[in-house]
Each structure stands twice: as structure tokens, then as C-alpha cells.
Amino acid sequence: MDIILASASPRRQELLKTIFSKFTVLPADIDESLSGDINAEAAAEYLSRKKAESVAKKNPDKLVIGSDTTVVLNNTILGKPKDKSDARNMLNILSGKTHKVITGVCVCANGKTHSFSEITEVSFYKLSDGEIEDYLETDEWTDKAGAYGIQGKAGLFVEKINGDYNNVVGLPVSRLKRELKGYI
Numbered sequence: 001m002d003i004i005l006a007s008a009s010p011r012r013q014e015l016l017k018t019i020f021s022k023f024t025v026l027p028a029d030i031d032e033s034l035s036g037d038i039n040a041e042a043a044a045e046y047l048s049r050k051k052a053e054s055v056a057k058k059n060p061d062k063l064v065i066g067s068d069t070t071v072v073l074n075n076t077i078l079g080k081p082k083d084k085s086d087a088r089n090m091l092n093i094l095s096g097k098t099h100k101v102i103t104g105v106c107v108c109a110n111g112k113t114h115s116f117s118e119i120t121e122v123s124f125y126k127l128s129d130g131e132i133e134d135y136l137e138t139d140e141w142t143d144k145a146g147a148y149g150i151q152g153k154a155g156l157f158v159e160k161i162n163g164d165y166n167n168v169v170g171l172p173v174s175r176l177k178r179e180l181k182g183y184i
Helices: 010-016 040-058 084-094 129-136 153-157 165-169 173-179
Strands: 003-005 063-073 076-078 098-109 112-124 158-162
Touching: 003 010, 010 165, 040 063, 040 076, 040 098, 040 112, 063 084, 076 084, 084 129, 098 165, 098 173, 112 165, 112 173, 129 153, 153 158, 165 173
Parallel strands: 003 063
Antiparallel strands: 063 076, 063 098, 098 112, 112 158
């Protein structure tokens, strides 16, 4: 069965290569806004489902994988920063605290839809203003939930993680491989 990744994320594409040597990238064109009544911990799975179902409608004979990652602190979602000031604010909020990185994954194939979420706890050291400013100069924070990418220089902010590192990067491939049993 042909595989489609419904995400433009280069990080997800690299991670998915650990499971599949060949797949097509077809990003979903959906509205990613959330209603105010959705639980912060359910948001990533909800968005991954919207992405996968949107692409699967046009590709019913393919296995479609949708994914979305959120950063959650105190039941508040820290999404992708709008600008450098927003990124600075997010990093200050995360400084010295433990937050959750939640990646929702949805698989659509053979008329069936299956979704799940993986949660990893990430603890940041207390960050100095200088550390934050130096990081903001890298532009690594752009287009990343919570304004950081653990696989880059922000890895230096991490005191510890509890859970799947790849989940924080953007796709829990170990769990996904197991969840795909019965589909491939």
C-alpha cells in the first residue's frame, strides 16, 4: 500500500524514513484553529485527525499519516510563535519549568481511522536572558511549537526528558510502528 505523510515538516519526514523508505509528502490544507472548548491535551490528536482525514478523502486507496505537535504548560497550548517577541515570551514562560510535548498521530487506511497521542515531559533549566537572545538569533524557533526545536541548539536548554525524544522532535516513530500493525 502506498504511504502518504500529510505534513510538510522536514523533521517528520526524516523520522518517518526510519519506518518507510518510500512515501509521498502531501501536506493537508486545513484550518488549524481550535475551538475554545477543546482540552489542551486533546488538541494535537484532533488536528492530526483533521489533517489525515482531509488527505485521505482525496486518496482513499492509500495509507495516510497525519500528525501535529503541541507544547502544553499548565493546560495552555504554546503554539508556533507569531514573531521573535512571541518566541521570547514563550521561552521565558518555559524557563525553569517542566512542560508536556504532545504529538497526535492519525492513520487512515482501508476506510478505517485510528488516532493516538504520545506525551513527553520536558524540563528546561532556568534560562538567562542572554541564552534566550542568542537562541532567538538562530531562527531555529520559527515554525516550532513552543518556540524551540530540541534537535537543535535548544537541546542545551533541556535538563531532562521523560518519554520519547522523537516525540518532541515531531513524530513518535517507535509507537507509530507498533500502531501500524494490521495496516501494513
